[in-house]
Amino acid sequence: MSGERTGQVAVIFTSVRTAQDDSGYGAAAEAMERLAAAQPGYRGFIAARGADGQGIAVSYWTDEAAAAAWRDHPEHARIRAEGRAKWYRSYELAVTTVMRGYSWTKA
Numbered sequence: 001m002s003g004e005r006t007g008q009v010a011v012i013f014t015s016v017r018t019a020q021d022d023s024g025y026g027a028a029a030e031a032m033e034r035l036a037a038a039q040p041g042y043r044g045f046i047a048a049r050g051a052d053g054q055g056i057a058v059s060y061w062t063d064e065a066a067a068a069a070w071r072d073h074p075e076h077a078r079i080r081a082e083g084r085a086k087w088y089r090s091y092e093l094a095v096t097t098v099m100r101g102y103s104w105t106k107a
Contacts, residue, residue, distance in 0.1 A: 009097055014091065015054070017088060041063060
């Protein structure tokens with residue numbers, strides 16, 4: 001992340017996965033990444049998951065309206081319901097505006 005994220009809306013999704021249907025989860029996650037990237041206002045995505053099933057995903061949007069449109073997208077809603085039914089033990093979501101950002105890369 002760097003300063004160009006300043007002012008963007010970040011949707012922070014933390015979750016704990018079940019052990020159920022890894023291949024279905026992986027396919028759905030890839031499909032959602034592609035679909036999100038095609039939405040107006042999309043500005044990026046990053047995710048990580050530990051061996052214990054805990055994960056975090058952050059998507060970036062130009063503004064609250066773009067983030068809300070993604071939330072309300074019918075295919076995203078369908079996959080979200082499937083996730084509640086079988087892929088997630090729990091999750092939490094926070095929506096915030098990036099106030100400032102920094103980055104560093106080893107030369």
